Amino acid sequence: MGHVELLNVSKTFPLKVKGVQRHARALDNLSFSVNKGEIVALAGPSGCGKTTALRIIMGLESASSGSVTVAGRQINGCGFDRGMVFQHAELLPWRSAVENIKFGLEMKNLAQKEIDERAERFINLVGLGHAKDHRPHQLSGGMKQRVGIARALAIDPEVLLMDEPFGALDSQTRETLQMELLDIHQRTEKTIIFVTHDLDEAVLLADRVVVMVGGHLREIIPVELERPRSDMRRIRSASEFTRKRTMIWEALHEPAKPHELAA
Numbered sequence: 001m002g003h004v005e006l007l008n009v010s011k012t013f014p015l016k017v018k019g020v021q022r023h024a025r026a027l028d029n030l031s032f033s034v035n036k037g038e039i040v041a042l043a044g045p046s047g048c049g050k051t052t053a054l055r056i057i058m059g060l061e062s063a064s065s066g067s068v069t070v071a072g073r074q075i076n077g078c079g080f081d082r083g084m085v086f087q088h089a090e091l092l093p094w095r096s097a098v099e100n101i102k103f104g105l106e107m108k109n110l111a112q113k114e115i116d117e118r119a120e121r122f123i124n125l126v127g128l129g130h131a132k133d134h135r136p137h138q139l140s141g142g143m144k145q146r147v148g149i150a151r152a153l154a155i156d157p158e159v160l161l162m163d164e165p166f167g168a169l170d171s172q173t174r175e176t177l178q179m180e181l182l183d184i185h186q187r188t189e190k191t192i193i194f195v196t197h198d199l200d201e202a203v204l205l206a207d208r209v210v211v212m213v214g215g216h217l218r219e220i221i222p223v224e225l226e227r228p229r230s231d232m233r234r235i236r237s238a239s240e241f242t243r244k245r246t247m248i249w250e251a252l253h254e255p256a257k258p259h260e261l262a263a
């Protein structure tokens with residue numbers, strides 16, 4: 001059994017169109033599993049259900065049917081075993097960077113001494129020790145994302161969920177944070193599931209790429225690039241990198257299969 005396991009997960013949202021109550025099907029019988037310590041990317045066109053899948057794993061949405069388990073436990077709402085990083089860090093504006101990291105720890109009811117120590121450790125882990133007392137408006141987009149990552153990691157979740165974590169950043173900052181994430185993964189061995197539109201990012205970071213189309217699982221593509229992957233130039237020029245990028249692109253552009261049309 002995988003560390004995170006989705007089994008036949010479907011999700012419909014109520015949708016009112018011109019006063020008529022309908023429903024939108026975001027996920028249709030989605031099943032995949034993620035092993036402990038693995039990095040898995042969810043890739044697919046806009047509206048295919050990536051964010052919905054991630055929010056269901058986080059417990060922010062419930063599945064209409066099917067089941068989701070983490071370490072064998074059925075998901076029933078949010079829990080400290082999972083941490084989430086959003087596309088925009090959504091920090092509390094009145095709190096400094098380090099105090100934002102403390103926020104999640106306060107929710108966990110830890111002793112103040114441990115809260116202070118952990119927040120200090122994780123702000124340093126993401127390289128922001130020098131800016132720990134800055135308020136969010138004094139931080140760049142990349143720095144805010146670093147705080148968001150530190151905030152999620154500080155609660156020591158078993159699974160880190162990331163929804164297009166670097167999507168809003170310029171390409172240079174994005175590359176820096178991709179490298180930092182690989183380094184953090186190397187050190188913490190967290191299970192990571194992230195959503196991306198960027199095929200290069202999917203191949204660079206992930207052990208496997210879950211390709212989704214129209215709420216369905218289309219294909220799961222393993223990436224057999226050795227770790228550590230810190231030498232980005234070497235990784236990008238590897239034949240496996242190009243091969244897997246092409247496979248994902250082809251999976252995304254295949255015509256819909258009959259069961260995909262049925263939804």
Ligand SMILES: Nc1ncnc2c1ncn2[C@@H]1O[C@H](COP(=O)(O)OP(=O)(O)OP(=O)(O)O)[C@@H](O)[C@H]1O
Nearest residue numbers: 013014024025026045046047048049050051052053
């Ligand atoms: N709260 C909601 N109410 C109604 N429909 C929703 C809701 N959330 C998502 N949907 C619909 O579910 C489908 C999947 O949305 P979702 O955000 O999961 O896709 P996505 O693959 O993450 O898209 P993107 O890449 O653009 O972020 C879409 O058709 C969307 O309109």
